[in-house]
Amino acid sequence: MRYFDKFYRLFQKTLQNLYTDPKEVENIFFLLMTHVFKCDKTTILLKLSRKVKIHFLIYDKLIRKLWELKKNRPIQYVIGKTYFLDMEFIVNEKVFIPRPETEELVSWILQDSNNTRSIQIFDIGTGSGCISITLKKKKPEIERIYAIDFSQKALEIAHKNAELHNVKISFKMVDFLKDSIFIPEMNEIAVSIIVSNPPYVRLSEKKLLHPNIVQYEPYQALFVPDEDPLIFYKKISFWIKKKFTGVVYVYFEINQFIYLDIMDFMKKIGFLNIEIRKDFQGFFRMIRAVYYG
Known part of the structure; x- marks a missing residue:
């Protein structure tokens, strides 16, 4: 189960009823993954296509973040930051x-x-x-x-x-x-x-x-x-x-x-x-x- 492609499918299935637009779920996915793995979207896409395995400690962290999202917590609060005119800002509740x-x-x-x-x-x-x-x-x-x-x-x-x-x-x-x-x-x-x-x-x-x-x-x-x-x-x-x-x-x-x-x-x-x-x-x-x- 600890693979990029399988986690992606789990992510979509978990949040599909909370967000009516599939693109929004996809955007949230990439915001989370680029934050956790400290990389750009292209790197995540490559890992998805290659079905790269996720280290169990990082996977546990991702699951915890996913459950926060399932409780309707905004992704910006989950990762503690957002972007405004291409500038990063710290945010919380x-x-x-x-x-x-x-x-x-x-x-x-x-x-x-x-x-x-x-x-x-x-x-x-x-x-x-x-x-x-x-x-x-x-x-x-x-x-x-x-x-x-x-x-x-x-x-x-x-x-x-x-x-x-x-x-x-x-x-x-x-x-x-x-x-x-x-x-x-x-x-x-x-x-x-x-x-x-x-x-x-x-x-x-x-x-x-x-x-x-x-x-x-x-x-x-x-x-x-x-x-x-x-x-x-x-x-x-x-x-x-x-x-x-x-x-x-x-x-x-x-x-x-x-x-x-x-x-x-x-x-x-x-x-x-x-x-x-x-x-x-x-x-x-x-x-x-x-x-x-």
Whole structure:
């Protein structure tokens, strides 16, 4: 039984009822195998085709990981890492797993900031730190980045990721719904960028999510009350109006079911040049607006 090809078949059979798309099971398989064997996908494919035997100690480890997956634990938590715009990030149950649509949001910021030299960035609800760390790594000329989260455990993971990528980020623990964020002096800073992927899933939408999201990912990073689904967008927007001077660009990841509500709210309180974009699946999932303080 301890052969690559036989384990592959066992893996597919074990998880086929948890994931409707066979390609997803295959992707999870290769993520696990390349992690455990510390190699690339091509090497695993060769071992599969040659029916290479697996050492019993490694096989036992793989079986334990497979049972974790069978219990709906996301592969990213099982292997303790994920990838975001081709960069590796440490993750565990204390932080939300970065998604492809967030990659698109960060790519939008990078594209927009190509011709802007003096920038300071605030990443609200940083989680694993993937947004702020990627921005600093891809654009090291950014002067200052402040990454904010209410969870000390999440910030510990974000700190580790910043060290992993050797970038300097100012991390601050703030409960954004309750506390005010200190705004440093903005001497010679021409532009401020606020980016946030806040909780935006309404509790009534919980049933639409895959069980591994509901069971394992941090509840407070996901859900908002049905009666006030814009709670974080409102708080951030009013904070910008109250505290910032000069030009402020804001980038939000959003709930595709209430994108019109978010647009209307931002228009009403004075944000301009509002643009909304679809993600790779064709859903309206990100918005950019400008505020002139």
